[in-house]
Amino acid sequence: MSHQNEKLPDILSDAVLKASVPVPEDFVEVKGIDYSKPESVNMRAKDLIKSMRTMGFQASSMGEGCEIIDEMRSWRGVHRDSLEEHERTGEFDDNGYQKSTIFMGYTSNLISSGLRDTLRYLVQHKHVSAIVATAGGIEEDIIKCLAPTYLGEFSLQGSKLRDQGMNRIGNLLVPNDNYCKFEEWIVPILDKLLEEQTEAAEKLGKDAFDADSPAVLTPSKLIDRLGKEINDESSVLYWAHKNKIPIFCPAITDGSIGDMLFFHTFKASPQQLRLDIVADIRKINSMSMAAFRAGMIILGGGLIKHHICNACLMRNGADYAVYINTGQEFDGSDAGARPDEAVSWGKIKAEAHSVKIYADATVVFPLIVAATFASGQ
Amino acid sequence: MSHQNEKLPDILSDAVLKASVPVPEDFVEVKGIDYSKPESVNMRAKDLIKSMRTMGFQASSMGEGCEIIDEMRSWRGVHRDSLEEHERTGEFDDNGYQKSTIFMGYTSNLISSGLRDTLRYLVQHKHVSAIVATAGGIEEDIIKCLAPTYLGEFSLQGSKLRDQGMNRIGNLLVPNDNYCKFEEWIVPILDKLLEEQTEAAEKLGKDAFDADSPAVLTPSKLIDRLGKEINDESSVLYWAHKNKIPIFCPAITDGSIGDMLFFHTFKASPQQLRLDIVADIRKINSMSMAAFRAGMIILGGGLIKHHICNACLMRNGADYAVYINTGQEFDGSDAGARPDEAVSWGKIKAEAHSVKIYADATVVFPLIVAATFASGQ
Amino acid sequence: MSHQNEKLPDILSDAVLKASVPVPEDFVEVKGIDYSKPESVNMRAKDLIKSMRTMGFQASSMGEGCEIIDEMRSWRGVHRDSLEEHERTGEFDDNGYQKSTIFMGYTSNLISSGLRDTLRYLVQHKHVSAIVATAGGIEEDIIKCLAPTYLGEFSLQGSKLRDQGMNRIGNLLVPNDNYCKFEEWIVPILDKLLEEQTEAAEKLGKDAFDADSPAVLTPSKLIDRLGKEINDESSVLYWAHKNKIPIFCPAITDGSIGDMLFFHTFKASPQQLRLDIVADIRKINSMSMAAFRAGMIILGGGLIKHHICNACLMRNGADYAVYINTGQEFDGSDAGARPDEAVSWGKIKAEAHSVKIYADATVVFPLIVAATFASGQ
């Protein structure tokens, strides 16, 4: 305290003008964009992100998220030749070096949004190793190949939209005809799948339920089949099929595909197509166990977030984690839980690099991808 | 405008002191609690809710939520005797009159919390007709019969907790030993179920996959079995089994039960227990179609919210809906969508009575239940 | 881990079935409402809150909030006779024992809502010592004495409402005529206040700006005058005037009162009524310094939250703090900051008992007051 005001009661100077310890040398100063530099005009993604890293609040979290993504995608271990056969479990780059297995999760609405093109880009270029989505995240990708989704408004009145057959997803609109087209497209596939199930069951007899039985369809097998059938380069599922990137969706019945499977039970009766979820939990957990390093990029909350984290428990924790969502922890939901909650469960390693970015994925993920996967580096 | 200030520029009086139309006669005045009344001391639930109805903001929404719940639980249609045989699809009260089918959904964390006792109360007394939960909402109910969950803090450090084997759920703690106890409890049941699957498959041969095949286990059948086996009156699953209230959980592999099913694949190999989700989508959708009136009480977001709404699409919309969650619509998530978005899809009827209460369910649902189901009326 | 599954890979049993440390004896089990008890029918506030205390999530926070409020209102120190004259700075109860000084803050919208009756109850019965509000929190209290506020809906269209002269506040509606009535009511008071300022200024001459000068009007003096003039028992301001409970509002020009003061400058020109905010910061800070113990009950965020906390810095921190708001910390706003951030500043004592309840005040404060101030104890 200065001696400028000698009449000041002691409690005030003690409380308000309390001295602080010397600032540690490794402290990083808060700074923003230096607009005097030429690159600050119509800035590029990498420059923006670099300046945001020291801005504080969620700008810093975005910067940190990009760092973590760059770490997970650039990590390389030893060459496969220096590993025993049984150790060659995870992924290798084109030169034969160990690399991270990256699990990406997203909620249905992000496929409905224009972020689908960004997600497809990542799958097309093999930037991720596996995907977890909710039912809508599967079917909307296919449906967009059949007919477009449109921009709308959050405030459009539900009863009027229902009269028009226009389904609202936030500020998007999907004509109900799109689902009718989907029904036309998928029924023959379901017919075929039932046929295949029946044939395999007959052939295998009492072994039809065994591990790896071709009689048993799973969500991930169904999704792979849909990706093959749609045969459209704008589709995430198409590229996932092409690049052998599994897409998991344990609750695939919770959406239009579920409606179609339900409808199909009337047609198929007394036969019934089945979808087993035990084989898929074995499949995703096995990928996690096999990974040399595991990274998580999770857009949104709920099932897709928990499912990836839970799989990473099987390896005693992910090595890298980036959460992007708008959930809050105060209601004890898993959706809103911070990465540190997952650390307590062993789903993220204690020493892992992790961040949660509190934002709608559509406002941050395009910039994050531009500054990482699509940065040209 | 008064003529008190003649020097005032016209634009100001026009803009700021603009006259309003006469107040319509049906307008309801905002009012709060009248503390001069004797019942305003240590108030009872019904009195509190009644006063909150005219308070505005979410207090009004809570009041409205109670009204809707009272409507859905008190609705009665015609007597079963006045219906044709094929029309007797839905539920009847003890006197034979049609009543509503009530779908209740909740996320896992609410079973972890003390709200479980309230949810169990509703199931025990048959106040609801069907339940949709996430995996944790199933297993935590069982686990609590084996060992307690404890109060903690949101800010406890993850790495320390992991060292201690203490798993954090918001401000709750679950010792990891609880999951070990769960493993010990469930493995014999999974063994038995695999045996039953194998036997039935052998017996049925090529018809093993058919509709209603006893060879095919589903999440709802598994949950019913767990409720039977736990045989504990503190359990939601126990009462659901007892009262034949189905519990749906399409992604039941997404949690500790999934871990156990995964572990079991090692033990069972080359056999494998299977869980089919197609039969369950048929089952829940059929309940919705059969209902005379359908009500939804949905605590939390994500899968459980969408799943109930989607089922109600099969009847062209629910008649009553109460959402309680903390999600927001701005990110286009289904979790945060208002009831009016579901109206656009035909999941809630245009003329239905619905409300969304923006709150953590633990702060509002105890009071709501106290003022409705547990009001003594 | 059990030995039920000997084929399980070690990493799985180590990670998933990791043993936990023994549960400490002071751990509190999560429990909810025991519906077998007779008091669980149409429950009373205190019983509800007691059961919610061990529920977890925000139910526990509500329970804790009630405990803190009971602590702050029941704390008693020594008798005034055992204090030196200069030590008799704070508040005493009717028996002469030291008690806490309670600062209550609320945002404008809560006075617009029916919570106003609860806030008025607290002031009427001297349960709080000082209030901080925003401009609307002052004027809406007066305006409600002149004409009612009505229930509306969040989704009503703004342009239609403007045509009708209906102003929307969330799901409330205030006819613009109410503000015209307010203008008629307040202008004569402003005229009188200007007269008084002029007289005092003339009388005091060069000392007119001095400390305690009657020529200088402040927001708290203006508010006290409005409370006196309205003379209406439904008003918070009336009881605050009556009970000498100061109401602080540093930005009182930011609302309809500001509009009226602005209009008045045209009428008064070249004279001008003045409102000094320096005297008020001295007044609230002095109350904080004088308090034996200081408690904070803050409903909402923004200025009212910061202002009370900042005043409590003058005493090196509040002893009790209950925040109720919907703000989140991720954007670095003071509105969303947890109590622990205020601890870093010395605004809350390190050893203080504090809690933040994440909720709209209208859904939790009626129950909290019913279980504390209005519990009959």
Place this chain on the structure above:
Amino acid sequence: MSHQNEKLPDILSDAVLKASVPVPEDFVEVKGIDYSKPESVNMRAKDLIKSMRTMGFQASSMGEGCEIIDEMRSWRGVHRDSLEEHERTGEFDDNGYQKSTIFMGYTSNLISSGLRDTLRYLVQHKHVSAIVATAGGIEEDIIKCLAPTYLGEFSLQGSKLRDQGMNRIGNLLVPNDNYCKFEEWIVPILDKLLEEQTEAAEKLGKDAFDADSPAVLTPSKLIDRLGKEINDESSVLYWAHKNKIPIFCPAITDGSIGDMLFFHTFKASPQQLRLDIVADIRKINSMSMAAFRAGMIILGGGLIKHHICNACLMRNGADYAVYINTGQEFDGSDAGARPDEAVSWGKIKAEAHSVKIYADATVVFPLIVAATFASGQ
């Protein structure tokens, strides 16, 4: 509906496969980034924003926000020569054409963050006409000229930080010494201001309180003086002083400046520096009335948001409005209110172009500025 499934109950095909009306021609298809284009590598701000415009959710809102900002900054009316003298009230560009008056508001924490450099850039280059801030938004700008703010973490423990004299603002840290430096810097200025007040009061005698009296200090005059005294090109206040851009802060006592003014009352006694807020409400409202067109860019909620909106009521509504904040409307707070609520009050014109972007300003405003004000166009 297709005729693929003739056994399907009618209610199902009617509800689920309901036909939609033809898609209106003006519907805009949801689309994302086209990664096949060369400009999609390390994207530039304008290209990113353009692609985000059709993505949906908040990406679309960001795109719309940029459009609105471009509209408000590019609008030009008639030449000043074609206006009567009394009509030349608002702002003109360098060529003499009418342009918009832009009100920018921000909360304190944004000046603490690195966004300060962006805000300063806008003031330095006269991109805005007036500013409304909270107290911290004033003093932190000055304090940063005296000593840096540092990056920290949201989870740092308050009691430890207090021991070290480190004040936390979200994930930022401000050493308490910075406030001591501020005290040393400001006390001589307050001394000088008191001197000036005393001199003017003596000179003016009974007219000392009149409109435009130099005896009466206001927050905006004090802020201008601070900007002049700091004389530092990194400062927002410096450039505001230089460019005659008024900064309004009705509650300037609610922060460290208030602490200093409070302290000063001990030193100055019996004299007292005064800060009148009536003159400032006249000043900001007059700017609004004078504007040819009015635009609002409001970062954060609370007082700064309401104050700008309220000023725009004086012109019967703003013509352009961009809100960026994380508040939600469900609790009826003004902070969370959508632009449409302001339309009902006449604070935004019914025909105005407005948007609310639900995000922490630090994650969206750098990109928005890069794509608009700092786009080189």
